[in-house]
Structure formats: C-alpha cells, structure tokens
Amino acid sequence: MAAVWAVLVPLVWLIPDLSDDPVGWHRQELILGFAGAAMGGYLLTALPHWLKQAGAGAKGPGRRAVQALVLAWIAGRIAAAQPGDGALVLLGIAAYPVALALSLLIPVLSARLWRRLPIALAPVGLLAVGVGLRLGGDGLAAALAMALIVAVVGGRIVPAFLASRAAQATPLQRGALPAMARLADAVLALALVGHLAGVGDSVTGGLLLAAAAGQAARMGRWPLAAGLAGGQGDLLMLVLAWVWLPVGLTLTGAGLILPDALAGLPLPTGLHALTMGLMGGMILAVMARAYMRRAPGALRVGAGLALAFALVMISTLLRLILSATPVALSVPAALWCLGWAVFTLCALRSMAGPTPHPVLSAARGYSISGLH
Template sequence: MANRGLWRAPHLPLFLLASVWAMLVPLIWLAPDLVCDPVAWHRQELISGVAGAAMGGYLLTALPHWISQSGRGDAVSDHGPLATQLLVLAWGLGRVLGAPCTPDAWALAGLCLYPVGLAAALVRPIIAARAWGRLPMALAPLLLVLIAVRLRLAADGLTAVLGIALLVALVGGRILPAFLRARAGGATTGRIRVPVAGRAADLTLALALAAHLAGLGPRLAGALMLLAALEQGLRLVGWPLAKGLRGGQSDLAVLVVAWLWLPAGLALTGMALRSDAGLPLPAALHALTMGLMGSMVLAVMARAWMRRVPGALRLGWLPGLAFALVQLAVLLRLALTDPALATLCWSSGWALASFAASAALCHPVPRPVLSARRQRGPTGAAENGPAAGIRSSR
C-alpha cells in the first residue's frame, strides 16, 4: 500500500480537485440562484479554483526536476504529504471564503492564501538549491493574487483572462516546442531557450495587459492583442510540428490544439475590444478561458493518466473523449447565445477527466509523471522530453 493513496504525490489531489471543480462550476448556469452573483463566482472559480489547482499540481511535480538540475536534490526533502495537505486546505478555504457575498477583506484573504502558500512551497527549496533561473516560475502563482484582487474589487475579467493567457504563453511556449523537438529526435538536455520571436510575442502580450491595467483604452489593448495573436501564431513556424507529430503522437497533438486557442482567442478578443467583429466581448473571452485555459489544463493533466510506452505516451479513449467534449463546448459557446448546451458538454468532458483523475489514485505513480519514459536513440544517448526528469516528490 506504500504506493497507494491520495497524498503520495502532489499532482494526485490537485489534478483531481481541478477536474472536479471544472466539472461543477459551470453548472451554476443551470441553477443561478445558488449564489448571489453567479457571474462573478463563475469566472473567479474557473481561474482561481481550477487553474490554481492545476498550476499547483504541475509546478510541484516539476520542482524535483528543477532542483536535480542544480545538483541539490536534497533541497526538496522537506516537501511531503503534510505540505500538500496544507495547500489543499488553503485551496478549500479559498473556495469557502471567496463566495461572492463574503466581505471583501475575508474573501481576498481566502483567495490569496493558496497562491501565496504555493509560491512559498516552491521558492524555499529553489533558493536552498540556488536554482535562480527557476525563481520566476516559482513566483508565477502570485499572478493569481493580482487576478483575485482585480476580479473581486474591480470586476475586471479582462485582466484575469490576459493574465492566464500570458502564463500559458510563458510556460506552454517553452515546454511544447521542447516536447516536439524531443519526439522529433532533437537535443533534449539543458535549459529550454526561447527564440527572439517568442520573447517578442510574450512581451507584446504583457504590454497588452499593462495597457489595460494602465487604463489606456480598449482600442490600444485590442491592437496589442491582435499583434500578439499574430506573433504567437507565427511561433509555430519554428516548431518541428511535422516530425514531432508523425506516427500519431496524440499526446502532443492535444497540446498543439490547446495552444492554437492562444492566437485564436487573442485575435477574437482584440477584435471585440476594437469593435471590429460581431462577436461580443464576453463570448470572445471564452475562447481564452474555455478554449485556451481549459484545453491546456486538460492536455497537461492528462499526461499523468496516459498509457506509457518507450519514448511516447498514448492518449487513450477516456482523456481523448474528454478533450473532444471540451473543444465542442468551446465551439458551442462561441456560436450560441444560450450557454446551456455548451455547459452540459463542458461538464461531461470534465466528468470523464474526473474519473481518470480518480482512477489514478488506484495505480502506481508513473515516473516520470508528465513525460514518456526514456529510450535510447541511435547513438546510445537517452532521448527524453523536457519533463522527462519530472518525478513525483514522493
């Protein structure tokens, strides 16, 4: 029983919470009288609740790999089940205290408890290991604090959406091309370097967020988002898509599909801000929340549930159907004014994901958690993905 149980790896409870909460939160539209402000609660919980839990599962799973690269693997020896339990408790308190009718002071305290705790859990071992290059990623959960404050005090959904889009661009824009290069047979060791074009694309997206926060007007923010959409789309030109996806690499295909929602969502939202499209802004934002955030969260989490073969992962019918239902839900939300059908489709997909996350509790933790097992290439060197060294902390 040593390799069974909820707390033996951080991703197990956090991925389960993200899946279950993603399934439940949109159902508020079927019974909107359950909370005093269903719109505010819906967008808050999808970002702070769902994205927050998924972010914690990913970052805590990646942490041992970061430390091992620094040569100080003992620096994470104090991160065990108790730390994960405390983070899950903080996440739960955020869901209770962050209710719309709770006083703002209590709500913000609850909503900020989990991201601050997660950042602390990441920063402490990284400083101990002197892995300074990983410090920005360790501080990334603090972006959820900014989002929580803007959502709660200013009902600013655009900041929340742009913040999540920037986070996906920074993380996904690094790990996805590295996964593709690894599967294409390229070099996979060392730090992931981002080309100048990729850095420029991320900078433009950050400027769009800054322009919005500075109150420079929706047309400027929209123009920057349109430019960012073009730049983020052009990043795919430098990725080895043909070689990386050959042979039916379904685990990478869903990541690529999820990534495509970034330029698509930025373009739709930018046009809506500039009044250049007939699509209303709330609908356009769903391309970045349901489309980008939902798809990327599911595509990354599903890697922990996939069947492993040497050098590759197999998506399987359950995560594959869950991902397809999420894509259908996004398209329905963009095409229809009534969200009921999209809600049922989305929640059905996440119900399947919740089942997969629950089933993972009954199986040994795969090692590495988020990547395929190593295999030997023609030269005898180990061929790994960028997360091949990512292992459970227990």
C-alpha cells in the same frame, strides 16, 4: 481537485438560483479554484525535476506540506463563497496562492535556480488576478493575465515535449527562448499593462493583434511535423489547445477595435476562447499526461481522455457559435462539465495504481505496463 472544480463551477449556468452572482463567482472560481489547483499540481510535479537537473540538495514540499496546501485551497473556496470583501475573506482567498508560492520559492532559491523564479512566482500573479476580479470584476484583465501565464509556461513545455519526441536537441530544452517568442510574450504583457493603465480599447486591441501574430509565428520554429509523426495524440492535444492562444487574442483584439463590426461575436465570447479553449484545453492536455498509458518512448491517450479533451474543445467552439443565442449557452456549459467529469473518472481510475515516473512524459527505452 482541479477537475472536480471544473465540473462544479459551470453548474451556476445550469441550476437556477445556485448563486446570487453567477458571473462573478464563475469568473473567480475558474481562475482561483480551477486554474489555481491545476497550477499547484503542475508546479509541484515539475519542482523535483528542476532540483534534480540542478544537482541541488534542496527538496520540495513533503506529503504533509502538500496536504496543508490542499486544505488551504479548500479554505479558499469556502472564503470565496462568502459575501463582501472583508479582510478575513481576502486572507482566506490568499492563503493557498501565497502558500504555494512559498513552497516553490524556498527550494528554488536554495538551489539558486534563478531562471525558475518567474514560474515559481506564478501563484502570486494568480492571486493578483483573483483579487482583481473580486474587487473590480475586470474580466478582460483576468483573461489576458491567464493567457500570459499560459504563454510563458506553455510556450516552453509544448515545444520542449515536441522536440523531445522528435529526438532533437534544441535551445528550447536548455531554457533559451527564440527572440520571436520573447517578443510575443512581451507584447502580450504590454497589452495587459496598457489595459490596466487605461490606454484605450483601440491601443490594447492593436497590441493584442500583434501579440496574436507573434504567438502564431513562434510555432514556425516548433518541430511540429516530426513531433506529431506517428499519431502522437498527447502532443496533438497540447498543440490544439495552444492554437486557442492566437485565435483568442485575435478575437479579443478585433472585438476591442471594432465592437460594432463583430456584433454577432461579442467581447466576452472572444475571452471564452482564451479561458475555455486555451486555459481549459492546456490544463487538461497537461494533466492528462499523468494518466496516459506508457509505451516505449510514447504516451497513449486512450479513449476516455480523448473524449474528455474533445468535449472541452467542442464546448469552446459552441460557446463561440452560439454567442448570439444566449438561451442556448447552457449546451456548451453542459458539454464542458461532461468533459471534465469524464476526465475525473479517468484520473480516479489511474490513481488506484502506482504513480508513473516520469509523471508528465513517456519513459524512454523501456515499457512500463499497467500504468494509465
């Protein structure tokens, strides 16, 4: 559903008069619809692993509960397409994020997995972002909130996957984050709070530049060379998507501090580095792991998934390069849609076969053939 929605939402820029408010609908649905579905898919896949690690008897939501979540997501998309901000519209939009949060919180609390609470509450943050967009249209706050969610979640899984592939037992795998990572996330959170509190663009921009430096510096502790050795395409996709975090924060911060100096690269373009590049790239890179071919201790990306990821990355670069030529912005939109269409075809092909286990990482010590 996330991939299908990623194909459909940008069509408002390619088909005239498809929406009365293309900007508002585009922002809202890429957050609540696309990112919301992807968040549910990832967290519901990770939940059984969390419970197993804790040796807990609690179970995650079953088949019927997941089907109900899908229906709630669809109802939310219908509600989001309605005009106005009435109570029924807002309730329809809130149904899926609230239901997803409850599906995660109940087993997490039952198993006393206290350190998983912030991630289990991520759907509530997603809801706050979506409602804020619906009522206030604050695109900067929405982009920074999504960047913070990716920094918190992605900042754990990317180095953990790298360390696992490099066969290193690091503190990251036990859930402890280095001081630099915690500080970088805290500064990014402070920038978001400062913006919402109205501290001014210069202060927010300065905090974003500091957060960008911290997010780049934290990569110094990652086992990049060992983790990427041997052409590990699945991990390279994660790292390339992550790089958009410091890049996007830098562009956004500079755009807030020196808007005139960056006249050829306006603030919305910097925000697209965080939404298209970081959010879109990271979601695709994580989702694709479920559809890659298994080899002993490794995941093989395959031509289709590699093409899909490349198209999304190229679309982001073109969105930055062509920002001064609005008439040409349909090109990156079309490439984004094409990339996600290719991904959808790869996913549907894989879904015809058995589900690989573990879903998001390579099986160790043996080969699972026939799974893609």
